[in-house]
Amino acid sequence: MHRTPTLALYVLGLLAIATALGCHADWTGPSLGMFNYPIPVSPFLQDRMEENFIHQERYAKMPILGPLVPGGPTIGMDPPSEDEVMRALEAVRPVKGGWPMLHEVQRKNVRIVIEPIADYIDPVRVYPLVGPAQLHHVHYKCTVYFTEVTRVGWPIPYTTVNEDCQEVIYIDKDHLHMVGNVDPGPGSGY
Numbered sequence: 001m002h003r004t005p006t007l008a009l010y011v012l013g014l015l016a017i018a019t020a021l022g023c024h025a026d027w028t029g030p031s032l033g034m035f036n037y038p039i040p041v042s043p044f045l046q047d048r049m050e051e052n053f054i055h056q057e058r059y060a061k062m063p064i065l066g067p068l069v070p071g072g073p074t075i076g077m078d079p080p081s082e083d084e085v086m087r088a089l090e091a092v093r094p095v096k097g098g099w100p101m102l103h104e105v106q107r108k109n110v111r112i113v114i115e116p117i118a119d120y121i122d123p124v125r126v127y128p129l130v131g132p133a134q135l136h137h138v139h140y141k142c143t144v145y146f147t148e149v150t151r152v153g154w155p156i157p158y159t160t161v162n163e164d165c166q167e168v169i170y171i172d173k174d175h176l177h178m179v180g181n182v183d184p185g186p187g188s189g190y
Contacts, residue, residue: 055087058083058084059084059087062174062175062176063077063175063176064130064133064175064176064177064178065136065175065176065177065178066177066178067177067178067179067180068121068134068177074121075119076116076119076136076137076138076173076175077136077138077173077175079114079116079140079173080114080140080142080171080173082112084171085112085114085142085144085169085171086110086112086144088142088169088171089144089167089169092167092169093167095107097150101153101154102152102153102154103150103151103152103153104150104151105148105149105150105151106148106149106150106151107146107147107148107165108146108147108148108149109145109146109147110144110145110146111144111145111146112142112143112144112145113142113143113145114140114141114142115140115141115142115143116138116139116140116141117139117140117141117170118137118138118139119136119137119138119139120136120137121134121135121136121137121177122134122135122136122137124179127176130176130178131178131180132178132179132180133176133177133178133179134176134177134179135174135175135176136174136175136176136177137172137174138172138173138174138175139170139171139172139173140170140171140172140173141168141169141170142168142169142170142171143166143167143168143169144166144167144168144169145165145166146165146166146167147161147162147163147165148161148162148165149161149162150162
């Protein structure tokens with residue numbers, strides 16, 4: 001009769017030692033409590049966050065270039081990339097559908113023609129947080145030719161192919177050129 005309580009105490013003591021060692025030791029570093037565990041994020045939300053990051057990183061910032069030198073080139077920056085044109089096309093005319101086996105729309109055989117429309121420079125003006133600068137406007141006309149394939153799977157399956165689709169997108173690539181003393185030197189306090 002005396003062995004049962006002592007056996008229970010031994011098992012309880014071994015359980016306490018087993019839970020005090022291993023992954024729960026203090027040498028693992030600081031803990032964030034309940035925030036230490038991963039939180040699931042939906043693929044839709046993750047894709048939208050990645051698209052916003054790529055747009056902000058590549059296309060949303062206005063570059064500030066050096067001053068225009070007399071006799072030097074005054075042409076604008078590089079024309080828009082194919083990626084930038086397709087992102088602008090998706091913003092203007094997104095692909096509708098997206099229900100696999102029910103209704104899908106695809107763009108195939110995409111060809112992009114980029115033409116410069118205008119390239120001019122404004123007079124000097126003082127911009128906040130930049131200083132005196134000239135705004136350089138460059139406008140492009142981007143024509144996208146593609147084949148649009150629409151597949152409908154329900155109630156009656158059919159496929160339509162429009163081989164003569166085209167969309168025109170206008171993209172502005174404006175940037176600033178510094179004016180005046182660009183390198184103020186060590187005594188200016190900057």
